[in-house]
Amino acid sequence: MNFLSPTAFLLFGLAAPIVALYILKLRRRREPVSTLLFWEQIFREKQTTSLFQKLKHLLSLLLQLLFLALLVLALARPQFAFMTKSARQIILIIDHSASMNVFDDTVSRLESAKQEALRMVDNLRFIDEMMVISCHTQPVIHSPFTNHQKSLRGAIESIVSTDVKTDLQPGLAVAYSVAQTKPNPEIVILSDFHQIPDTLLEQQESPDAQLSDMKVRLMSVNLGDEGNVGITQFRVRKSLVNAFDYQTLLTVINASVEEKSFNVELYLNDALLDVRPYTLAPGESKSELFTNFTMEGGRLKAMLDVEDALSTDNVAYAALPKREQIPVLLVTPDNPFLENALAIDEKLDLTVVTPDQYDPDAGGYNVTIFDRYNPPTLDDGNYMFIYPPKEGAVWQIGESLETPIITEWERDHPILRHVHLDNVQITEAYQVQVPATANVLVRSFEDPLLIVEENQNRRIVFIGIDTLKSDLPLRIAFPLIVANTIQWFQGESEIEEYHLQTGEVLKKRLDEAAAIESVTIVGPVGESWEIPVEKGELLFDETSVVGFYELKIGDREEVWAVNLTDVAESQIHAADRVADLLEEEEVVLGGSALLHYPPWIYLVLLAVLLSAVEWFLYQRRRID
Known part of the structure; x- marks a missing residue:
C-alpha cells in the first residue's frame, strides 16, 4: 500500500487535544451543607457504577480517535498494489465516417456509438483511464488519458458526424503508438465495421502481427442490413470532341439485396436539366455520360430520387467553370472558305485582317492564323500557317508539287480526329524541309503536307497545300481540321478540376x-x-x-x-468476417463494483457511519 497524500498524516496530531479533553478532570466546588445523610447514599451508589462509567468514558474516546483516524486516512488517499496492477488504460476509437450516418430504427449509428461510449464512461473504475479518439480517414484526439468523467463525456459529445469515407487504420496506428507507453492498455473500437482495418485481419491470421500483444476489442453498432443505393462517381472533364463542352461521368450502384427502381435527376444552377430512370439489380452498377452543357458553366448536381438508409451518397456535385471565347486572329488576303469555317464556331472571338492591316505588336490572341502570308517576326504563341509564300517562311520551302495525292495521315493525332482525307483533289502544293523537332501528320508519299511543331512556348501547324486550288475546303474535313487545331492549341482534355x-x-x-x-x-x-x-x-x-x-x-x-463518391462507403452492411472479431459488451465494461470509487470515499462513508453510531450511543446514554 502507498499513499498519494502522505502529508495528511500530520493531522494525527489532532489526537492530542482530543485525548487531553477526555482526561481533563473537572475541579469540584466546595459547598457547606446541613447534613451528609443524603449525599453519602448517593456516593455509595456512584461507587458501585464507577467501573462502568470509566468504560463508557473510554469507549467515547476510542470512537472519537477512530473517527479522526478514518478522516486522516481518507485525506492521505491510500492506494493498494493490486489496484495499480488491475488499472486499465482504455483507448476508445469512435468511427464517425459517412456510413455512421445510417439510421437504424430512429437513431443513427454514430449516436448509438456515442451512447455506448457514455455508458462505458459511467462504468469506469476510479483506477481506470480513458483516451477518446474519433476517426474517419484521419484520427483526432478529443481527450488525452483521464479518469475525469465530465471531461470524457464532453469529449464524446463533441464528436460530430461527417461525410468522409471510412479508414480506421490511421486511428489504430495512433492508438497502438500511445498504448506502447502504458502498462495495461486496451483498444476499444466503436464502429459499424462495414470495412475491417488490415491490422485487425492480420492480428486474427498471424500471432506475430503488430497488435497481437495488445487487447483490441470491437463493439459493433451495425444493427441490420439496410438497403442502400449510392452515387460512386461524378467527375467532370473537358469534352474530347468539343473544346467548349464538358463531359460528366455518373456511376450509380445498388448495394441492396433487392432490385431498386428510381430516377436520376440532374440540375444545373438549381434548374432541372435531365431525368433518367434507372432499374438496378442487387450489386449492379451503371455508368452514363452527360454532355451538352452551357458555356456559362455553373453548379451541377445529381440526385437519386430514392429513400434508403444513407442519404449522403444520394447526391453529388460538380463545378463547371465558365468557358471564355477564344480570341483568334486571321490574317488573309481573302479566303471565304476559311473565314466561314471560323465564323460559324460560336466558341471563337474572330478578328479578320488583311496582311496590310496586320500589326505584329498587337497582342491578346490565343491563336493566330496566317493564310498565304508570312509575318515579319514570330513571337511565342500558337500559330497556324496555310500555304505561306516561300520567301520569309518559318521553314525552308522547296519545289512545287503538282497534283499530289494524300497517301497517309496520322488518324490518332488530335488534329486529325474524325478526319477522312481519302480522294482529296489537290492542284498545287510544295515541298517543305521539316525540322527535327517537328512531326509530319499528312504525307504524299515522302513529301510532307501537314506538319506540327511543339515546344515549351510555341506551337506551329503548317499546311503546305493551296486550299484555294483544292476541293479540301468543300469537304467536312476542312472545318474539322481547323476546329481540331484550335482545340489542340488550347489543350486536348486537361482542365483544372474543381x-x-x-x-x-x-x-x-x-x-x-x-x-x-x-x-x-x-x-x-x-x-x-x-x-x-x-x-x-x-x-x-x-x-x-x-x-x-x-x-x-x-x-x-x-x-x-x-x-463522397466511394464504392466501399455505399456498402453499409457489416463486413463478412467482422463477427469473428466482435467482443461481448460485458467483457469491455466489466470490473469489480468495489473498485468503482477510490478507497477514500469508503473511508469517509465509514467515518460518517461511525459518527451516526456515536450519536446513537450518546442518545441512549451508552457513552459520555
Missing part, C-alpha cells in the same frame, strides 16, 4: 504577384473560414461535408465541389 472527395485537402497555387494574404471559404451549410495564404499556396482541410465550397480570392470567386 472537385475533391470528402476529407481531401484543397490545394491551390495562387499568383504571388497578386499579394493575396488570405482567402475566405464559405462551406455548404454557411460556415465560413479565413484561410491564410503562405508562399502563394492555399491549403484547406475542412472538407468533411459534401456540397459546394465558395472561395473568395481577391475580387473573384471560385466554386469547388466536394463529394
